[in-house]
Amino acid sequence: MTRTADEVVLALDAGGSRIRAAVLGPDASVLHRASAATGAERGPDAVVEALLELAAGLAAQYRPVAAGIAVPGIIDQAAGICTFAANLGWREVPIRQWAAEELGIPVVLGHDVRAAALAEARLGAGRGCRSFLYVRMGTGIAAALVLDGRILVGGHGSAGELGHLTVRPRGRLCACGKRGCLETVASDPALAGAYSRATGEEVGAEEMWRRAQAGDDVAEWLWDRTVPALADGLAAAVTLFDPRRLVIGGGPAQVGRSCFEPLRAALEKRLAFQTTPEILPAGLGADAGCVGAGLLVLDQRPTPARLGAPPRPRPAARL
């Protein structure tokens, strides 16, 4: 089968609160975007239904040749199964098979943060950097170490769980069951909750970040309070991974420089002989997960997309 100019792929990124979808061209350009609520509050099946419905609607309209799905949590990529995703309520969900049956096209399963990291490596803020740590801050906080375009998966598929470093041992209880994880301080729900408590106004994370962008005083004070905990977690990651660059996606990336300057200073203060990596906002914004899921598909297509080098073993890679 050869690819025609019309061939497109479908990409989905199932986040903690929304499922984002995109139709991508052979060069991974985004031709169309859509999204839907996960409906996670109605249980794991509702999420599956929401995802398949969104996918089927786009498939009927755009006739993609294949699809990529990125999900959070712990996945068995080879088997196409989501083993565990707390935010979706999923356990042992064979989502690749279900989606392939629903759509009638080949489907590739990927991990949301690792897919986003892949997209940043090839098309975003990781370009030209052989060793960077991508950090995604949202409903959860997770990281992916990218080395020469390849991504650290870990022995059980759970490498990079930055959000579950203990940064405040006597802090709040985390959804994972432990106390004081970075997510209890710096995740979107933690920040929005603190913002709501401070203002007496019930505000979601999206609205809070919008206000932060507009220079809201409470948001600024809240960020100043969050930076030390985030820097504690990042200092541990830098000490163990030694990346050349930190690429940060999520709310802080939208707000930009004013978020990153205090973070850089706090990180530097915590490091001794370690080289403080440069800190950059992610380049692809909310598209990163979808573009990454699309790249996973395009890399497997008969005519590889011309998107820089797909992952290839290198004889002299400095792991």
Place this chain on the structure above:
Amino acid sequence: MTRTADEVVLALDAGGSRIRAAVLGPDASVLHRASAATGAERGPDAVVEALLELAAGLAAQYRPVAAGIAVPGIIDQAAGICTFAANLGWREVPIRQWAAEELGIPVVLGHDVRAAALAEARLGAGRGCRSFLYVRMGTGIAAALVLDGRILVGGHGSAGELGHLTVRPRGRLCACGKRGCLETVASDPALAGAYSRATGEEVGAEEMWRRAQAGDDVAEWLWDRTVPALADGLAAAVTLFDPRRLVIGGGPAQVGRSCFEPLRAALEKRLAFQTTPEILPAGLGADAGCVGAGLLVLDQRPTPARLGAPPRPRPAARL
């Protein structure tokens, strides 16, 4: 040039307090061992002299065809330079060139903990494990992540600095300039110091570990006190690296099972969804660094040693 049955290589491992040397056969078997004090208290030049003298003496006797030198700290492996090694007092020491001039044979420079990890991967407690974290506890504490026989180096050559994770923010000042690093609690000097204060007897680390092996009560109490801090550091490493196995070298490995059971329990208590890796004592003891330095040399020899697979890129390696 073809290798004859007689060809041997020289390997040196410059530790914080002693330089260990070994003469290795083509299969990396240890034919002869020697060691000398670093003399680090007399300054960086004294360490260089001690190392070259030890090497020259063995070279004169055994006529090695090449040498490998493993040093701690931050090294530029390609350039053969030790950029910074706090425990040796070295800064920008071109030790590979100096040793090659002194010995008249090719010399390879490596990092001590990464060399030891390589040795454990091929010949020790890492055999058969695609993803493990080697932890060396001694004058310093450092780790190396081994993936399919390849070792994480980091963007600036300082990945795996486990000993400089902050585990006791209000703890003692570390040699690195920060407070409460794991090394201030669990390194050999920290443990020996605490042992001496508890017993009123001036005891070095070697003697303390010997007594611990013999079931000494104070040593046991001290280990119980150390385990929580060590588990804090290892929990962070497991959360970020997700290794299948922890291989621990140094004093605790000599003492064995009685050290590892409380550590395993403490680590498990700190982890939620993360899989607790199995914990094994290192298999090569104090030889690991030398054997690893030797492997670096043997891998570059014209006829590769038959020691399991030398590092090779794999198309489908799960980074």
